[in-house]
Each structure stands twice: as C-alpha cells, then as structure tokens.
Amino acid sequence: MSTTVETPDADxxxxxxxxxxxxxxxxxxxxxxxxxxxxxxxxxxACLWAYVDANDLTTGDACTWSPDESGRC
Structure with missing residues (x-):
C-alpha cells in the first residue's frame, strides 16, 4: 500500500x-x-490531542498491561 503526501492549501x-x-x-x-x-x-x-480526547478515539484502541502479565492486545 502506498500513500502520497500533498501540501494542503494555504487557507x-x-x-x-x-x-x-x-x-x-x-x-x-x-x-x-x-x-x-x-x-x-x-x-x-494540542488541537490533535483535544480532537482525540473529545471524540474518545483512544477508548478500546490500546493493549492492556499489568505488571503480572505480558501485554496483550
């Protein structure tokens, strides 16, 4: 898969x-x-972080970890 990168418009x-x-x-x-x-x-x-936080984009998207277990995804 390839992705091209383009510079956004000035405005x-x-x-x-x-x-x-x-x-x-x-x-x-x-x-x-x-x-x-x-x-x-x-x-x-700061706006990226606020957007992620406001839209709950991290909920359920991370592995769980405890000192008694190796991380699991």
Missing part, C-alpha cells in the same frame, strides 16, 4: 479549532488501517 483550516494551518505548526493525520482515506489536518499537537 486550509484546523479540523479542531478552525485556525489557519500555516499560522502554526501543522500536523497531518491519516487513518491507514482502512483504505487510508483523506488526511485530517491540525494546526498543532
């Missing part, structure tokens, strides 16, 4: 806060587990 806005991407330090995120889809752009890591 592209952050998916979380709506700020212009290039007024900040933009981040491109793409879910490549299912056909890669379109990229989602965030103006910086």
């Amino acid at each position: 592209e806005e952050c998916a979380y806060c709506g700020s212009r991407l290039f007024d900040h330090d933009p981040i491109c995120v793409r879910d490549c587990t299912d056909d890669c889809g379109s990229p989602t752009y965030f103006c910086h890591y």
Whole structure:
C-alpha cells in the first residue's frame, strides 16, 4: 500500500479549532488501517490531542498491561 503526501492549501483550516494551518505548526493525520482515506489536518499537537480526547478515539484502541502479565492486545 502506498500513500502520497500533498501540501494542503494555504487557507486550509484546523479540523479542531478552525485556525489557519500555516499560522502554526501543522500536523497531518491519516487513518491507514482502512483504505487510508483523506488526511485530517491540525494546526498543532494540542488541537490533535483535544480532537482525540473529545471524540474518545483512544477508548478500546490500546493493549492492556499489568505488571503480572505480558501485554496483550
């Protein structure tokens, strides 16, 4: 599977806060587990974190760990 990377338009806005991407330090995120889809752009890591938190995107997506077991996924 290959993915091409393209620079977003100069007026592209952050998916979380709506700020212009290039007024900040933009981040491109793409879910490549299912056909890669379109990229989602965030103006910086704080907006990416807030978007993930607000949409509960980490719930159920991590391995469990305890000191008595080796991690399991």
